[in-house]
Each structure stands twice: as structure tokens, then as C-alpha cells.
Amino acid sequence: MLNRRNRLILLKTISLISIVRGYNILVIVLAQYLAAIYILSPNLPLREVILDSNLFVIVLSSALVIAGGYIINSFYDSEKDLINKPQKSMLDRLVRQRTKIYAYFVLNFIGVLLASYVSFKAALFFASYVFGIWLYSHRLKKIAFLGNFVSATLAIAPFFAVFVYYRNFELVIFVHALFLFLLILSREMVKDMENIAGDLAQNYRTLPVRYGNRFTKWCISALILLALIPAFLLIRYFDVGYMYLYFIACSLLLLLFLFLLWRSSTKEHYVWLHNIIKFIIVSGVFGILLIDVDLVLNRIL
Structure with a gap:
């Protein structure tokens, strides 16, 4: 003890x-x-x-x-x-x-x-x-x-x-960075809705505080739809190996995210939405290994 x-x-x-x-x-x-x-x-x-x-x-x-x-x-x-x-x-x-x-x-x-x-x-x-x-x-x-x-x-x-x-x-790096940036920006806005009580008490002028949750949801929706563009470009026009599977899965998950976003109204809901985006971001780190599976196997073995 x-x-x-x-x-x-x-x-x-x-x-x-x-x-x-x-x-x-x-x-x-x-x-x-x-x-x-x-x-x-x-x-x-x-x-x-x-x-x-x-x-x-x-x-x-x-x-x-x-x-x-x-x-x-x-x-x-x-x-x-x-x-x-x-x-x-x-x-x-x-x-x-x-x-x-x-x-x-x-x-x-x-x-x-x-x-x-x-x-x-x-x-x-x-x-x-x-x-x-x-x-x-x-x-x-x-x-x-x-x-x-x-x-x-x-x-x-x-x-x-x-x-x-x-x-x-290379252009592919900036397209990938844009996808990540839009996801992180969306997550930050979700966090603002999640933390609106403390922001109001401390006079933080965040989007939900100034314009309300509905306006913030429209902003997040626009960012998520914009994020689907670099995801599509990475699937269709760039050589990302098997990581295209990650972007397809992410696109579907982001569409589900949008559906859940407009049905959310409590802090618990926003925590779930925050975790969905966090999961997409973290899984993207391991998704890097899918870019060249043969290279990964050769370096491991």
C-alpha cells in the first residue's frame, strides 16, 4: 500500500x-x-x-x-x-x-x-x-x-x-493537410458547443455564445462538406495506396456525423460528436501505414 x-x-x-x-x-x-x-x-x-x-x-x-x-x-x-x-x-x-x-x-x-x-x-x-x-x-x-x-x-x-x-x-501533402485542418476546425467548434456553459460564465465570445448553436451547426456542416472535397481528391486523383479505404470510411462517417449533429442538443451529444472527429483524426495517423503496405511489411520484416 x-x-x-x-x-x-x-x-x-x-x-x-x-x-x-x-x-x-x-x-x-x-x-x-x-x-x-x-x-x-x-x-x-x-x-x-x-x-x-x-x-x-x-x-x-x-x-x-x-x-x-x-x-x-x-x-x-x-x-x-x-x-x-x-x-x-x-x-x-x-x-x-x-x-x-x-x-x-x-x-x-x-x-x-x-x-x-x-x-x-x-x-x-x-x-x-x-x-x-x-x-x-x-x-x-x-x-x-x-x-x-x-x-x-x-x-x-x-x-x-x-x-x-x-x-x-508535394501537392498531395497540402491536400491531406487541408483535410486535417478542416476536421480540426470542425472539432474546435463542436468543443465550443460542448463548453458553452463555462464560456458564458467567463465571457468568452465563441460562436455558440455570440450566434447560437444553430448558426454554429451550419458552420460545422459547411466545414464537414468542404472536408469531403479533399477526401474525394485524395481518393480519385492522388496515389495514396490503400489509404483510399480510410478516406472512403471517413467520408461515410462524416455523413453520419452531420446527421447526428442536427439531432444533437445536449452536452453529452456534443461530447459524442467530438469523439467521432477525434477518432477520425487518430485513425488517420495509423492510416498512414496503408499508403504503401509493401513498404511497411518490408520494413517490419
Whole structure:
């Protein structure tokens, strides 16, 4: 049995992992490496990609800065989360606000410092990324649509750091990025409907607060229909291997999402819609392996 002190340390560790959303960061790290291996450098030996110190530093810097972003976001949203996520908020509050700020600066400093190992441009990119996350958390997230747009942009920015590193600017990558961007933007708007109670209490001027859920649903519907366009292009005009099966399944799931969206009216419904989009995004990470199944098998075997 754990004594009281060890139990408190364990709870604080779990709280910190909850704040930085370690599971999200693991998915992002995995996505960056899979993209590097199977999309951006399919002709390079697996060992060479995995042992690339510059790629490792870019991925590690991304993880540290994103973790810092979650911390500053939790810092500014602490009062709102008490309303929207009371159980999670109570767990997060085991870590003091002062400790959060200290961890925020340390993680960002180390992230930018490590990026300088790759190049000055990489350090400048991550320093700008840190500033962008702070500006979003402090002010922009309270503004209707602009906050959603900036959040979605920040979410895909770490992947562009890897694309730039490999100097791979093929059109298929941007079409795929557009699909992902539209999904993330839709998810952000669903989250606003899910968290409307806390946003109202803290005077956040989100889309549901300013214009109502019905208008927000029209915006989400438009984004989902727009997302079907890059999905169709990737199926029809680009060589994505067996990943076309993923995009077909996603298109069908997004149509189901639209049906459920207009029948939703409670927070529980919006949580389900949020999870549907999250499932599509996370499954897309593993869907990268379908681009070249033979390459995957050869590298595994």
C-alpha cells in the first residue's frame, strides 16, 4: 500500500500528465515519425530516418512546446474548466498555478534551445510557435471563429516543421493537410458547443455564445462538406495506396456525423460528436501505414 506522501506524489504526477495531455502528445509524435518514414522519405532506410538526430530534436521540441501550450491553456482556463470539466479540473488543481507557470517556461525554453541545434530557423519557428500558443490562450481563443481558426492552425503547425525539414512540398501533402485542418476546425467548434456553459460564465465570445448553436451547426456542416472535397481528391486523383479505404470510411462517417449533429442538443451529444472527429483524426495517423503496405511489411520484416 502507498503511504500518504507517495500517494500525493502519484496523484500530482497523474495530474501533470492530465494537464499536458500526454496521450495527445504521444499521438502527435507517432504521426510525425510515421509521416517522415512513409510519406516524406519512403526511399531512405528505416534506420536512417529513426536515428536522424535532427528529426528527433524537431519531434522532441514539438512535444515540449505542445506540452507547454497545454499548461498555459490550463492556466488561463482554470475557472472555466471548473464549470465545464469539474472532475478533471479538480485533478488538475493538484498542481499549483505557480508550478504550472514554472513548468511552462522550462518546457518552452528547453524546446527552443533544442531546436537551435538543428538551425537558427528551427529555433525561430518554435519561438514563434510558443508566442502563437500564448497569444491564443491569453486572448484569441475568446474571439468567435478567429480563436477556432488559430487553434486549428497551431494544431497542424508541428507537421509542417517536419515537411520543411525534408523539403517535401508535394501537392498531395497540402491536400491531406487541408483535410486535417478542416476536421480540426470542425472539432474546435463542436468543443465550443460542448463548453458553452463555462464560456458564458467567463465571457468568452465563441460562436455558440455570440450566434447560437444553430448558426454554429451550419458552420460545422459547411466545414464537414468542404472536408469531403479533399477526401474525394485524395481518393480519385492522388496515389495514396490503400489509404483510399480510410478516406472512403471517413467520408461515410462524416455523413453520419452531420446527421447526428442536427439531432444533437445536449452536452453529452456534443461530447459524442467530438469523439467521432477525434477518432477520425487518430485513425488517420495509423492510416498512414496503408499508403504503401509493401513498404511497411518490408520494413517490419
